[in-house]
């Protein structure tokens with residue numbers, strides 16, 4: 634009668650292994666995940682009950698499509714995207730598409746955020762300028778890599794809300810303001826990296842001028858309402874080199890009258 638004991642243990646181990654496997658692979662509804670009492674996650678500074686979902690997003694939508702920069706991947710794994718989207722699309726925060734954030738604007742698809750950030754080749758200490766704060770999510774991603782981030786938003790209500798979100802999530806280093814980003818932010822220029830998250834029909838001259846020697850700008854350019862090309866512009870002295878990454882769709886860059 635001693636024989637069954639190892640089998641019982643083996644059986645139990647198998648059940649535990651299967652449970653862990655199923656929990657890690659199945660998209661568990663958020664409410665269930667929240668209520669699971671066996672959660673082992675240690676508490677972090679940020680409220681973060683959707684980490685598993687986020688890690689899956691980075692794995693399947695971003696790493697699998699070729700994004701490699703470890704700083705970008707770490708930032709995308711860390712920033713709680715769901716804290717930056719409106720309540721009515723909360724459940725879709727980690728899905729593979731852009732989401733509405735009000736006022737006719739959108740938070741970009743996670744993959745596009747990752748690609749644009751990777752193209753910037755951002756490193757700690759770099760000074761970065763974002764045009765189009767929107768939800769504040771892209772600014773938070775930048776802030777995970779460098780503590781010198783400036784961001785301009787043209788819609789006052791979005792500027793205000795993004796500021797509140799960034800503060801709530803502890804991104805105090807991000808400097809924001811309301812205004813027309815077409816003119817850049819001369820006071821803080823030059824920038825090592827400039828990211829434009831709304832599409833103009835031409836590259837704004839002030840942004841080219843405010844790019845540091847060796848600086849990188851990522852900008853979608855094309856007709857409003859249609860498809861645009863995502864450009865990486867690299868400055869070397871007074872020379873600018875252009876690389877066309879491919880087709881994208883962004884909301885138009887609007888102008889203050």
Ligand code: SAH
Pocket residue numbers: 738739740741764765766767768769770771772785786787788791812813814815830831884885886887888889
């Ligand atoms: N980076 C944002 C995406 C926002 S969508 C995020 O992570 O959520 C683009 C944003 O650009 C919109 O909020 C829009 O209002 C803003 N925008 C459009 N034209 C602008 C301009 N000229 N200057 C500053 N912001 C602008």
